[in-house]
Each structure stands twice: as structure tokens, then as C-alpha cells.
Amino acid sequence: MNTNATPQAAAAAAEQITLVQIDPATAVVGLNVRSEANLTADFVSSIRELGVLEPVIGHYDAQGRFVILRGQRRALAAVEAKRPSIPAVIVQQPEDADRIVHQMAENDHRSAMTTADRIAGVKQLAAFGLTAAQIKRRTARPRTEVDAALTIAGSELAQKAAQRWDFLTLDQAVALAEFEADPDAVKDLMVAAKDGHGFDHTAQRLRDARLDATAIAAMTETLTAKGVRVVERPAYDDHSTRTLDRLAATEGGRAYNKATHATCDGHAAYLSVTTAWEKDEKGKEVRLRKAEPHYVCTTWRAAGHVDLWNHGGASSKPKAADMSPEQREAARAERRDVVDSNKAWDSAEPVRRDWLAAFASRKTAPKGSSAFLARVLTEHPEVVASVGGSQLAAEWFGLKHTGYGYGSGWTALIEKATEGRAQVIALCRLLASLETGTDRQSWRRVMPATADYLTFITANGYDLSDVEKRAAGLTKPKPARRARTKPAAPAAPATHAPEASIDTPDPEPTPGSEDASDAPTDAGAATPAA
Structure with a gap:
């Protein structure tokens, strides 16, 4: 190798590289070791x-x-x-063996941009004064991706996590930024990622827990201002507390309500969180x-109230006092x-519906869709007979829901759809009903x-939660049995995981938290006769 080349010689060598402009439509795409160009919309x-x-x-x-020897994907x-x-750069026509070696080397050593790279790029563009809309236009990246990168750029923890762990996606890093003030939440997210x-x-689940805490705090403040004491939800075998719907002043009397019981020294309330879908x-x-x-x-008892449920007939449940410690x-x-x-089912529902909305944007139905449609139509006719899900399906396809079982725009949507897209529409309409x-x-029995x-x-990419696996019949946890039968093994107590760290994700699971769904029942009390 000659290390004493003069600048003139180097310049002469550089001049041998010829750069031209070519029409990609008339160029010939040469043989390539890559079998597919994989032209994505982005x-x-x-x-x-x-x-x-x-x-x-x-x-x-x-x-x-x-x-074209190298750059076929760009040309296409x-x-x-x-x-x-x-x-285009003009080179001498290589031997076939040399062409293959060069193409393999080029593809082997090409490294895609990481999540951290994209965040850094968007952050730098924003620093130069570009708005999110301008960054989207200049980079031809989706607006959601640009917004996500800007969110992460504003969180030191999320940025460091993206740089440290290459398995993090943009969406996952955004979630870390969302919960950066909660170390336990960050830890749980890192473990899942x-x-x-x-x-x-x-x-x-973390978002729901945060919403629940906010809602409970607000309701507690409201009740306290009205002079109502807020207490913890009674335990299963707590006989010292009764709900007002089962208490009266005399046997056979009318049950108390919050107004008629307000002056009692024992008047209080416990809080629960309910979930509902409503129109905005x-x-x-x-x-x-x-x-x-x-x-x-x-x-x-001290107030002299009567428990109406103890006088309404025999209970189908044994009294707590008659149970062994294992049965209790x-x-x-x-x-x-x-x-x-x-609570787990409530949290899984929005995740599942978000996935379904994205699934509805497919151009063609996945493999196995025809068999699935046939099975539902023949084995589950009750689903076909129901018009449930019409509004949900209309939202997935950007249509206006105009009434029970109807949605405007379906005809136009179907008329302009390809054969594959029409099958997606039919499939998703059935999925919405399901x-x-x-x-x-749904999780209680398959x-x-x-x-x-x-x-x-x-089978088409949705990640089932544990409770959804129970509904699908994919897991069969040992059921907790009633006290009259052979007692089931007690559930393991929930424990809090140690503090999160983006440097050492811990595989411990996220502990469950108490749901406030239904009013408690008392195993020691009889229920009213039907």
C-alpha cells in the first residue's frame, strides 16, 4: 500500500467516481441476494x-x-x-461473485435506527425550532411517532431507559415518561417490557389504579364535607358493619337509607369504583x-338496629362462625x-379494543379468517342474531353511528372496498358483536x-392478559370452593415489589390491588327469601 500518495493523485482518483441522475422507472434492477424489497408505506x-x-x-x-447493483429498494x-x-454512482460491471459478496456485506452490516436514535433526532429538530407538524413533514414519519419522541425527550428517565435498553419501543418509553414519578410503576413496566x-x-392497570385513587380521593373529600365518615370496605367476616339496605329500626320495618340514617353515630360509607362506557x-x-x-x-348493634336479612329465610351459605380457619x-x-x-377484566377491555381498532385498518384479512367466520356463523348463531357492537364497529371504520343497529356510510365503504378489504369489514363487524x-x-366460566x-x-397478534386466558379456556386455575365442600388452598398474599430501576429490570410480577366492584356479602347472615 502506497502511503505517500500526493494530494493531486488522491484528487485524480476521486474524479474517477461519476455521479449522475437517472430515471428510476427506466433503470434495470439487477439481481440481488435479498428476495424481497419490503417497501413499507413509511x-x-x-x-x-x-x-x-x-x-x-x-x-x-x-x-x-x-x-442497479446496490440500492434496489431505494430505486423501487x-x-x-x-x-x-x-x-446514481457509476462503477465498473463486477464479476457475479464480487457482486454477491458486496451485496451480502452491505446488508449484513446495515443497522436500523434504534428507538434512542429516533428520539435524539426528533429532539434535535425541535431544538432547531421545528414544530411537531414540521418534523412530521420533513421526516415523513407518522405524527404519533413524532409526538411520542417529543414526549420522551421531555423525560430524563425515559431517555436514559431508551438508551440503556434496546428492547424498548417508542410507545413503551412514552409509558415510562408517563409514570416517571412512580418508581414502583416504572419497575413493573420495565419487567413487562x-x-x-x-x-x-x-x-x-397502572392507569386505572391512578384514576381510581383520584376518584376515591375526590369522593372522600365530598363526603367528608357533608359530615359522612369514610371507612374501609368491610372484610368478609366483619360482623360489626352492615350496609343500610339490610338494616331497619324494627323487625319487618323499612330499610334505612342515607337520609333516614344520617343522624346515627355509626353512619359511614365505604367507596368502590365502577366502570361504564358512555358517549362523550x-x-x-x-x-x-x-x-x-x-x-x-x-x-x-349498639344503635339497636335490626338486621332484616337474618329474618328473611335460611341462607345457602354457612355462617362464618361455623367455619374452620381453613374454610374461612x-x-x-x-x-x-x-x-x-x-378489576383485571376492566383493565384489559380498553387494551383489547385499541388492538381491535388497529386490526380494522388491515387491507386484507389474516389467514384463518374464513374458517373463523364460518365457525361463528354456524356454531354461534346468537352472535349473528344480535346487533350489538354496531357503534363500536362504526367507530373502527370512521363512520357515524346513527342509531340502534345502524351506521351511516357502510354502503359506500363496502362499494369501494377491494375483495380483501370487504372481508376485513365483515370480519370486524362480527368481532365487534363478539x-x-x-x-x-366472561372470565368466570368458558x-x-x-x-x-x-x-x-x-392467533393474530393480540397479547392476552391472564384473566383473558381464563375466559379463553387457555388456563384452568384451581377454583376457590365454598366452605361446605373441600376447602381450596389459600391464595398467596400480594407483596409489593422493590423500587424500580431502569438499569436492572426485576422479573417479579406486579401485585394485584383491591377492586371495589360489588357490595360485600356476609357469610354469617341469611338472605331474604325470593
Whole structure:
């Protein structure tokens, strides 16, 4: 190797590189070791907006055509983007063996941009004064991606996590930024991200817990201002507290309510959180979580109240006093399972519906869709007979819901749809009906239609939560049995995980938290006769 080359010689060598502009539509795409160009919509959009920034490399053949050796993907994207010309470097025609070696080396050593790279790029563009809209246009990246990168750029913790852990996606880093003030939440999210499943469900449970805490705090403040004492939800075997709907001044009398019982020294309330889907100001269904008070008396015996339920007939449940310690713990375990599973189902619902909305944007239905449609139509006719899910399906396709079972725009949507897209529309309309047919009862026993539905979306990329796996019949946890039968083993107590760290994700699971769904029952009391 000559290390004493003069500047003149180096310049002469540089002049041998010829850069030209070629028409990508007339160029010949040469043989390539890559079997597919994989032209994504984002890549074509980038070429359309910015052009080909890195010249393709090729040579002219005997017919005077430019043969592309390296950069076939850029050239094909330029044709699809209707770019009139692209830059190209002319080289000597290589031997076939040399061509293959060069192409393999180029593809082997090409490294895609990481999440941290994209965040840094968007952050620098914003520092130069570009708005999110301008960054989207200049980079040809989706607005959601730009907004996510800007959110992460504002969080030191999320930025460091993205730089430290290459398995983090933009959406996951955004969630870290959302919960950066909560170390335990960050830890749970990092564990889910590292495990590769359950991240969306973990994030939603954390959001629900935060919403619940806010709602409960607001309702507590409201009740306290009215002079109502707020207490913890009574335990399973707590006989010192009764709800007002079962208490009266005399046997056979009318049950107390919050107004008639307000002057009692034991007057109090415990709080629960309920979930409901309601329409917002734009007519779109949104999920709301509300704190509701359940009024009780904590001194009902001392106050001389009568428990109406103890005089309404025999109970189908044994009294807590007649249970062994193991039986009482089994009853508590069963109740904890109901509470935790109800809450888990509520948190899974918005995650599942977000996934379904994205699924509805497909151009073609996935493999196995025809068999799934046939199975639902023949084995679950009750789903077909129901018009449930019409509003949900209309939202997925951007249509206006005009009434029960109807939605304007379906005809136009179907008429302009391709054969594949029409199948997606039919499939998603059926999925919407199946989705709206699920509720808190779905996990308690396996229903064939729900099981088929959850199994289908799982096969197409949806990440089932643990409670959804129970509804799909994919897991069979040992049920907590009633006290009259052989007691089930007590559930393991929940424990709080240690403080989170983005440097050392810990595989410990996120502990469950108490749901406030249904009013408590008392195993020691009889229920009114029907």
C-alpha cells in the first residue's frame, strides 16, 4: 500500500467516481441476494418527501441501460413515489461473485435506527425550532411517532431507559415518561417490557389504579364535607358493619337509607369504583371510572338496629362462625379472586379494543379468517342474531353511528372496498358483536363464542392478559370452593415489589390491588327469601 500518495493523485482518483441522475422507472434492477424489497408505506413516503439521499450504485449494460447493483429498494420506492430522477454512482460491471459478496456485506452490516436514535433526532429538530407538524413533514414519519419522541425527550428517565435498553419501543418509553414519578410503576413496566408480553395490560392497570385513587380521593373529600365518615370496605367476616339496605329500626320495618340514617353515630360509607362506557360530547363511547359510596352503619348493634336479612329465610351459605380457619381463608381467597379478576377484566377491555381498532385498518384479512367466520356463523348463531357492537364497529371504520343497529356510510365503504378489504369489514363487524358480548362474567366460566373470539385474536397478534386466558379456556386455575365442600388452598398474599430501576429490570410480577366492584356479602347472615 502506497502511503505517500500526493494530494493531486488522491484528487485524480476521486474524479474517477461519476455521479449522475437517472430515471428510476427506466433503470434495470439487477439481481440481488435479498428476495424481497419490503417497501413499507413509511419508506415510500420518505422517498416521496425527501427524495433518494444516498445514491444508488450500478453500471451501464451493452444496451445502454443503467443496471442497479446496490440500492434496489431505494430505486423501487422512488418509482412508486413517482420521483422523476434519483442520484446514481457509476462503477465498473463486477464479476457475479464480487457482486454477491458486496451485496451480502452491505446488508449484513446495515443497522436500523434504534428507538434512542429516533428520539435524539426528533429532539434535535425541535431544538432547531421545528414544530411537531414540521418534523412530521420533513421526516415523513407518522405524527404519533413524532409526538411520542417529543414526549420522551421531555423525560430524563425515559431517555436514559431508551438508551440503556434496546428492547424498548417508542410507545413503551412514552409509558415510562408517563409514570416517571412512580418508581414502583416504572419497575413493573420495565419487567413487562423485558419479558416481551403484557406491557399494554400492565400500563392500563397502572392507569386505572391512578384514576381510581383520584376518584376515591375526590369522593372522600365530598363526603367528608357533608359530615359522612369514610371507612374501609368491610372484610368478609366483619360482623360489626352492615350496609343500610339490610338494616331497619324494627323487625319487618323499612330499610334505612342515607337520609333516614344520617343522624346515627355509626353512619359511614365505604367507596368502590365502577366502570361504564358512555358517549362523550362527540358521540364516541369512552370508558369512565367513577367512585361510588356504599352507606353502612358501623355500630348497628349498639344503635339497636335490626338486621332484616337474618329474618328473611335460611341462607345457602354457612355462617362464618361455623367455619374452620381453613374454610374461612378459602372463602376469603375466593372473594379476593373475584375482586382481582373483575378489576383485571376492566383493565384489559380498553387494551383489547385499541388492538381491535388497529386490526380494522388491515387491507386484507389474516389467514384463518374464513374458517373463523364460518365457525361463528354456524356454531354461534346468537352472535349473528344480535346487533350489538354496531357503534363500536362504526367507530373502527370512521363512520357515524346513527342509531340502534345502524351506521351511516357502510354502503359506500363496502362499494369501494377491494375483495380483501370487504372481508376485513365483515370480519370486524362480527368481532365487534363478539366484543360487546363480553363482560365481567366472561372470565368466570368458558363460553364457546368468547373462547373462539379470544383465541382468534390471539392467533393474530393480540397479547392476552391472564384473566383473558381464563375466559379463553387457555388456563384452568384451581377454583376457590365454598366452605361446605373441600376447602381450596389459600391464595398467596400480594407483596409489593422493590423500587424500580431502569438499569436492572426485576422479573417479579406486579401485585394485584383491591377492586371495589360489588357490595360485600356476609357469610354469617341469611338472605331474604325470593
